[in-house]
Amino acid sequence: MVLQKSGNISGDHRVAIIGGDGIGPEVISEALKVVAASGVKLETTNFDLGGARYLRDGEILSDATLNELRGFDAILLGAVGTPAVPPGVIERGLLLKMRFELDLYINLRPFSGVGPGQTKSHDFIVIRENTEGPYVGEGGVLRRGTPHEVATQGSVNTAKGVERCVRFAFELAMSRKRKHVTLVHKTNVLTFAGDLWQRTFDRVAQEFSEVVTGYNHIDAACIYFVQDPHRYDVIVTDNLFGDILTDLGGAVSGGIGVASSANLNPARNGPSMFEPVHGSAPDIAGKGVANPVAAILSAAHMLEFLGEQTAATALRVACESPVTGTTKAVGDEIVKRVRASI
Ligand code: IPM
Numbered sequence: 001m002v003l004q005k006s007g008n009i010s011g012d013h014r015v016a017i018i019g020g021d022g023i024g025p026e027v028i029s030e031a032l033k034v035v036a037a038s039g040v041k042l043e044t045t046n047f048d049l050g051g052a053r054y055l056r057d058g059e060i061l062s063d064a065t066l067n068e069l070r071g072f073d074a075i076l077l078g079a080v081g082t083p084a085v086p087p088g089v090i091e092r093g094l095l096l097k098m099r100f101e102l103d104l105y106i107n108l109r110p111f112s113g114v115g116p117g118q119t120k121s122h123d124f125i126v127i128r129e130n131t132e133g134p135y136v137g138e139g140g141v142l143r144r145g146t147p148h149e150v151a152t153q154g155s156v157n158t159a160k161g162v163e164r165c166v167r168f169a170f171e172l173a174m175s176r177k178r179k180h181v182t183l184v185h186k187t188n189v190l191t192f193a194g195d196l197w198q199r200t201f202d203r204v205a206q207e208f209s210e211v212v213t214g215y216n217h218i219d220a221a222c223i224y225f226v227q228d229p230h231r232y233d234v235i236v237t238d239n240l241f242g243d244i245l246t247d248l249g250g251a252v253s254g255g256i257g258v259a260s261s262a263n264l265n266p267a268r269n270g271p272s273m274f275e276p277v278h279g280s281a282p283d284i285a286g287k288g289v290a291n292p293v294a295a296i297l298s299a300a301h302m303l304e305f306l307g308e309q310t311a312a313t314a315l316r317v318a319c320e321s322p323v324t325g326t327t328k329a330v331g332d333e334i335v336k337r338v339r340a341s342i
């Protein structure tokens with residue numbers, strides 16, 4: 001299985017915990033409770049980072065802290081961002097800095113369930129390129145605030161970056177029953193970037209004769225997510241399309257409260273980072289009502305990546321049938337299910 005670390009691993013894993021802002025710490029504490037119930041022992045270190053920390057003393061993610069993070073086996077993150085900090089500061093300075101500097105080039109986001117109005121269940125994984133595209137910060141602004149203002153924001157796509165992402169998607173497809181990969185892009189308009197993605201996809205496909213391939217434009221994919229989601233198995237797409245498509249994926253798969261993600265460095269020359277797709281949800285923070293399932297399923301990705309397959313499966317199975325209630329009640333119920341299955 002592509003996500004598994006080779007060989008047997010025993011003993012502790014050193015995990016950096018970034019609870020972050022809003023509901024982040026609440027859902028992470030439930031996730032850690034559930035991991036403990038699986039029998040896997042984590043050696044955790046808390047990092048106080050996020051919008052609240054930034055407002056307190058100005059630290060977003062210093063190079064010294066980043067270097068400390070490099071020494072861990074994995075990073076588990078709740079959510080970061082608070083309304084008091086202008087958009088972009090924490091996102092670029094903390095989350096994107098980690099993704100870029102730790103070379104977490106795969107953002108893996110699985111979706112399953114029965115979509116609204118659907119009768120058949122779907123089960124697919126979006127592989128979102130996580131270090132390039134319009135996210136890199138290319139571009140700039142001229143004559144800001146004047147009627148002649150010019151703003152550009154380019155999408156950066158490298159042959160290396162696209163290929164390693166596409167290759168990951170094909171390898172993942174090989175580990176799945178259907179062995180199907182769909183490229184999602186906008187090749188009819190973004191003819192430069194789209195051409196690089198399509199040619200790379202076609203070339204890598206030749207090495208995987210058992211994998212069936214498809215292509216959808218991003219706008220059409222949005223329709224299919226709602227009307228025919230079971231057509232998909234593995235989807236590979238760029239950073240921005242993947243960002244948007246995975247919120248939609250959450251919306252048709254039980255809601256954003258259960259959408260999990262893994263930010264992977266498949267080369268394993270540093271830690272990978274695991275986080276729910278949802279944000280810090282300041283409107284419900286501190287009320288104890290946030291759904292911890294997305295964080296628990298993100299912890300399951302972490303366990304799988306650390307080689308703890310049995311525990312990862314136990315967490316996933318425990319989250320299969322719905323649980324409702326407060327954050328703590330949901331965590332307690334999932335702990336009970338995990339204990340019963342181990
Ligand atoms: C996500 C988030 C981030 C992104 C933001 C917070 C920078 O929306 O993980 O999907 O756009 O990647």
Ligand code: MN
Nearest residue numbers: 243244247277
């Ligand atoms: Mn997003």
